[in-house]
Amino acid sequence: MILAVTGGKGGVGKSTISVELGAALDATVVDADLGMADLPTGPGPDLHDVLADRADPVEAVREGCGPVRLLPCGRSLAGARAADVTALDTTLRNVERAYGDVVVDCPAGLKADAGVPLAVADACVVVVSPRRYALADAIRSRELARELDAGLVAVVINRVVDDAPEAAFGEALGAPTVVVPADPRVGRTLESFRPVVRTDPSTRAADAIGTVADGVRRAKRV
Amino acid sequence: MPPDDPDARTDTVSPRPVQAAVTTTATPGGALVAVTLRNDTAVDVRVRVDNDLDGPVLPPRREGVPAAGWDENGFTGTIPADSQIGIGYACPCSDGSSDGAPKDSVSVNALGPADGDPSTRDRVADAVRSLGRATPPADAVPASSPVESGPSGLPTPAAAWLDAVETRVRRGERLTDATAEEAAAVLEDCGGVGAVTHLPNELDEDIAALRAAGDRIEELLARATATDPEPVVSSLAAAADGEVPADQEGRQSGNDRATATDDPNPGRKR
Numbered sequence: 001m002i003l004a005v006t007g008g009k010g011g012v013g014k015s016t017i018s019v020e021l022g023a024a025l026d027a028t029v030v031d032a033d034l035g036m037a038d039l040p041t042g043p044g045p046d047l048h049d050v051l052a053d054r055a056d057p058v059e060a061v062r063e064g065c066g067p068v069r070l071l072p073c074g075r076s077l078a079g080a081r082a083a084d085v086t087a088l089d090t091t092l093r094n095v096e097r098a099y100g101d102v103v104v105d106c107p108a109g110l111k112a113d114a115g116v117p118l119a120v121a122d123a124c125v126v127v128v129s130p131r132r133y134a135l136a137d138a139i140r141s142r143e144l145a146r147e148l149d150a151g152l153v154a155v156v157i158n159r160v161v162d163d164a165p166e167a168a169f170g171e172a173l174g175a176p177t178v179v180v181p182a183d184p185r186v187g188r189t190l191e192s193f194r195p196v197v198r199t200d201p202s203t204r205a206a207d208a209i210g211t212v213a214d215g216v217r218r219a220k221r222v
Numbered sequence: 223m224p225p226d227d228p229d230a231r232t233d234t235v236s237p238r239p240v241q242a243a244v245t246t247t248a249t250p251g252g253a254l255v256a257v258t259l260r261n262d263t264a265v266d267v268r269v270r271v272d273n274d275l276d277g278p279v280l281p282p283r284r285e286g287v288p289a290a291g292w293d294e295n296g297f298t299g300t301i302p303a304d305s306q307i308g309i310g311y312a313c314p315c316s317d318g319s320s321d322g323a324p325k326d327s328v329s330v331n332a333l334g335p336a337d338g339d340p341s342t343r344d345r346v347a348d349a350v351r352s353l354g355r356a357t358p359p360a361d362a363v364p365a366s367s368p369v370e371s372g373p374s375g376l377p378t379p380a381a382a383w384l385d386a387v388e389t390r391v392r393r394g395e396r397l398t399d400a401t402a403e404e405a406a407a408v409l410e411d412c413g414g415v416g417a418v419t420h421l422p423n424e425l426d427e428d429i430a431a432l433r434a435a436g437d438r439i440e441e442l443l444a445r446a447t448a449t450d451p452e453p454v455v456s457s458l459a460a461a462a463d464g465e466v467p468a469d470q471e472g473r474q475s476g477n478d479r480a481t482a483t484d485d486p487n488p489g490r491k492r
Contacts, residue, residue: 035356077358085355086287089346111356112285115349148349 001220002092002102003027004121004150008137010108012129013158015039016189017180017209018105021125022068023195024213027101028061030071030092032117035080037073039105040193046072048079050091057091058098066193069099085116092120101220110144118148123219125212126173127156130164135172142173154178154215156208159186176215180208239263240301242271242330252277252314255327259309261301268333272296274326277315284351290344296328300336387428393418394425 003025005018015031015038022029031039031047042065045055050071061071074080096102104117118124126141128134134157142152152175157164159182170177180186183205185196196206197213241260246253253275261267273279273296281292291299292311301307313327374381396408397418409415 035358078363081357081360081363083357085357086346086350107356109356110353112350112353113356115353116346119345119349148345 001123001216002096002104002121003153003216004104004106004117004124004145005127006106006114006118006124006141006145007127008108008110008141009129009134010036012127012134012137013156013180013186014108014127015105016186017125017127017156017158017212018103019068019189019193020186020195020197020206020209021213021216022070022103024197024209025101025103025216027103028069028071028095028099029103029105030095031073032088032104032113033073033107034083034085034113035077035107037075038190039070039072040066040190041072041074046074046079047091048074048076048083051083051085051087052079053084053087057094061095061099067195067198071095085113088116089120092117110140115144115148118145118150121150123153123216124150125154125156125216126152126175127158128169130157130160130162130179135165135169138169138173142175151219153219154212156180156212178208178212178215180205238332239267240269240330240332242328244328244330246275246327252312253327254310254312256308256310257328257330258306259301259330260306261303264303266300266302266336268298268300268336270296270298270331270333271309272329272331273311273313274329275313275315277313280312280314282311285355287347287350290348290351298333387432390421390424390428393421397421 003021005014005021007014015033018029018031019039021027029039031037031041034048034051037047042062044062045060047060049055050057050060057071061069063069092102092104104121106117107113124145126138126145128138128141138155142155145152152173154176155169155173156178157166157169158180160179161182164177164179166177166179181204183196183203185200185203186205189195195209196203197209200206201210239261241262243258243260245256247256255273255275257271259269259271261269279292279294279296281288281297283289291297291309297309297311299307299309376384393408393412397405400408409418412418
């Protein structure tokens with residue numbers, strides 16, 4: 001299964017949730033943010049090289065370098081320009097064939113680089129912040145996903161401090177809403193590349209990620 | 223395409239129930255083909271248009287992706303009931319530039335009534351066409367600049383290569399007609415006989431590489447010194463800035479003027 005982790009705005013925690021879900025589902029995480037990648041990279045071919053037909057997708061997957069298998073993305077503008085986003089289709093399918101489930105960390109916005117992962121994905125998770133404007137973002141993301149045939153598994157309201165408008169989201173979007181409470185350990189997931197579902201599985205945040213992962217597994221069976 | 227284009231030829235191909243009017247215009251680069259497909263029946267009809275010209279199909283594109291329905295050989299689409307659609311493509315074929323218009327640019331086949339949407343939609347292409355690519359503009363991408371030069375004035379990789387060659391040449395010189403004592407000193411410097419056993423071969427390769435590099439450098443030097451793009455580039459730059467070129471202008475800002483007048487020969491120093 002190819003799961004897209006999307007959400008209209010930047011900075012809401014798509015990459016963090018992608019890594020957490022990747023760990024919870026034992027999936028390969030693909031950093032598809034071609035212009036503003038933020039998952040760890042390192043020496044070796046990355047998604048820019050793959051989409052420019054300079055590397056094989058399976059060879060670009062990093063195994064054993066961290067808690068999750070990762071296909072990182074390059075950081076250069078030249079790489080972003082050379083990358084052909086239409087090649088993401090075969091890339092994601094090849095990774096899925098070789099490694100099983102794939103979690104795609106989508107870029108912000110509503111351009112083709114955000115749309116193509118949704119067009120390829122079997123399902124999606126929308127990540128939003130617990131702000132007033134976030135409902136509109138979530139609806140826009142859901143509409144794009146619906147247009148591109150990616151079923152919405154769950155809406156993740158991320159970094160919730162007080163009460164989150166769970167019911168309003170659930171009603172407006174017609175999808176289960178999962179609240180991930182603000183937790184500094186989750187905030188460090190990307191920095192340390194250590195997902196809380198592995199390091200602190202008993203926390204409420206890890207529990208929430210587990211709920212989303214269960215939803216994804218159920219969607220996979222359908 | 224103007225209908226009265228002298229090079230254009232309009233054919234009518236009629237594989238019922240589809241009426242097709244094909245206009246082929248020969249251009250210096252190839253041919254432009256326009257096809258009007260008319261469906262007079264009361265049901266939607268699927269149609270296939272295949273290119274018969276001797277060349278590839280260059281379909282219309284949006285965001286770099288061929289428009290919906292186009293593939294390498296032609297177009298597949300649906301004509302709604304009692305209406306018509308127009309399609310067109312370019313073909314860089316030799317026929318297009320020859321005298322007279324090419325014959326039988328396309329073959330049109332009706333595939334039967336369109337029930338539902340049997341076409342397999344390419345959702346990825348649809349997404350790119352409708353959402354638009356998000357690639358950074360070319361201007362934002364740093365151009366690959368000329369190679370940096372080191373203290374010797376040579377580009378760094380070239381200097382590194384020449385330094386390596388020089389080391390081998392120096393070793394070769396010291397070993398040329400060397401006495402046993404001199405040879406022993408060389409071996410001591412480079413750490414044993416293993417370091418020099420390949421030296422004769424390496425020097426042969428160096429000689430070949432130096433000759434090739436020398437020829438290339440001489441040729442490029444002659445070509446580079448014969449160029450003078452500065453006048454054209456400066457007028458292009460002035461035109462891009464919406465200014466009159468410096469030599470036609472009386473008024474300029476202080477700094478620009480200083481550069482323009484202080485240097486009598488703004489071309490490259492040779």
